[in-house]
Amino acid sequence: MNYTKEDKRRHLILMCRYYDGTEEDIYLKKLEAHEIDKSHLPPPECMKEEYTLSEEEVAHLRNAHTIRYYEEHWVIEQLNGNKDNGCIGEYVAYGNKDFDVDDGTPISLKALLWNRYYHWGGWGSDQEAFRKWYRTYYSCEPTNREKRAVKRRPGLIAKCLYYHGEATNPWDFIAVADDNLWRKWYWNLEREWVDALSMSYNTYLAKHDRLKMWGVEEFFKKEEVPLSLINHILGWHNHIAENSNSSLDHDSAIACYRESYLKLKP
Numbered sequence: 179m180n181y182t183k184e185d186k187r188r189h190l191i192l193m194c195r196y197y198d199g200t201e202e203d204i205y206l207k208k209l210e211a212h213e214i215d216k217s218h219l220p221p222p223e224c225m226k227e228e229y230t231l232s233e234e235e236v237a238h239l240r241n242a243h244t245i246r247y248y249e250e251h252w253v254i255e256q257l258n259g260n261k262d263n264g265c266i267g268e269y270v271a272y273g274n275k276d277f278d279v280d281d282g283t284p285i286s287l288k289a290l291l292w293n294r295y296y297h298w299g300g301w302g303s304d305q306e307a308f309r310k311w312y313r314t315y316y317s318c319e320p321t322n323r324e325k326r327a328v329k330r331r332p333g334l335i336a337k338c339l340y341y342h343g344e345a346t347n348p349w350d351f352i353a354v355a356d357d358n359l360w361r362k363w364y365w366n367l368e369r370e371w372v373d374a375l376s377m378s379y380n381t382y383l384a385k386h387d388r389l390k391m392w393g394v395e396e397f398f399k400k401e402e403v404p405l406s407l408i409n410h411i412l413g414w415h416n417h418i419a420e421n422s423n424s425s426l427d428h429d430s431a432i433a434c435y436r437e438s439y440l441k442l443k444p
Contacts, residue, residue, distance in 0.1 A: 183257065190253045192323040193284055196242050197249035205242035241315040248294055252287050265289040267350065272305060278312070282321040291316065327376035334372045338403050339443045341368035357442055364439060367414055371407050388413055392431045403435075411439055 181189075191199045201270045214228045229236050255262075269289035270276075277288070295308050320328075335343050340361060347369075349362035374383040388404035390414070398408050415434040416426045426434065 187257055189254065190256050192326070193282065193287065193321055194249040194253065195283075195319040195321050196246040197253065198322060199253075203243060203246055205246060206216070209236070209239040209243065238315065240309075242248070242319075245291070245316060248290055249287070252290050256286065262286055262289060264267045265293045268293065276332060277309065278317060280316050282323065283317065286318075288312075289321065313394060323377060330376040331372060334375055338368040338372065340365040360438055360442055361444060363414060364411065364442070367411055368407065371410050375406070384408055385409060385415060388416065389431075392426060393428050394431050398435075403437075408439075411435075 187199070196205065209229065209231075212229045212231045214230060216226065216228065229237070241263050266269070266286055266289040269285070269292045272292075274292065275285075276289070278321075279285075291312065295311060322349065333345070337339065341364075347362055347365050349358050349365055371383050374381040378384075383441055384406045386395065386409040389398060389405055395405065398405055412426060412431050412434060415431075419425050419430075
């Protein structure tokens with residue numbers, strides 16, 4: 179697949195937390211809106227910044243404003259293929275390679291924030307100071323991808339028969355019978371599908387390759403079932419069948435859907 183420059187830009191912005199691709203800096207705007215007007219006072223009182231917000235809120239907005247600028251800079255540099263001028267090497271050299279690696283922020287962006295943190299007064303030997311700042315003012319904010327996922331989830335959940343957004347599988351605590359075991363599996367499979375597609379429609383769980391192989395795509399289109407969801411469900415049925423040296427075909431795929439997935443709906 180050929181991605182345009184705008185596609186790549188949107189992909190990079192999804193990894194940011196404060197920069198959303200627009201020109202409006204909502205953090206600076208809010209800070210300015212709460213600044214107390216001291217223009218009528220003589221110096222030096224008129225030069226002192228004061229806000230109607232708490233110190234914690236002011237600190238958050240100031241950091242968000244600064245971070246937003248660096249995220250925008252990172253997007254532009256990444257999009258233009260510019261090198262990081264040794265930021266990643268420096269970041270890794272200080273032992274940060276494994277720092278919060280699964281939090282959704284790429285190492286090149288972490289390295290830029292590390293570099294700027296120490297440029298503006300941090301201490302290279304005080305690694306924990308950066309990590310505390312990062313977790314307090316940066317990773318506390320969801321990524322744009324995570325924010326988008328929150329908006330997508332209700333629509334995806336509405337397409338499920340077993341998973342309704344619960345934190346735990348309701349079938350975990352029910353006596354294990356054949357029917358309840360399948361309900362437990364269906365709940366897990368639907369949740370996996372929701373989790374994956376809420377984050378990206380390009381996930382492997384968005385495919386419906388098995389339906390094509392069995393020649394049942396048109397059937398499920400008429401059933402108005404999400405093709406990728408039933409593809410995932412029937413993939414599990416096929417896995418179970420393969421354990422018994424069998425596999426699904428056109429008729430058995432439809433039978434599994436009708437006689438198990440639909441029939442066992444709670």
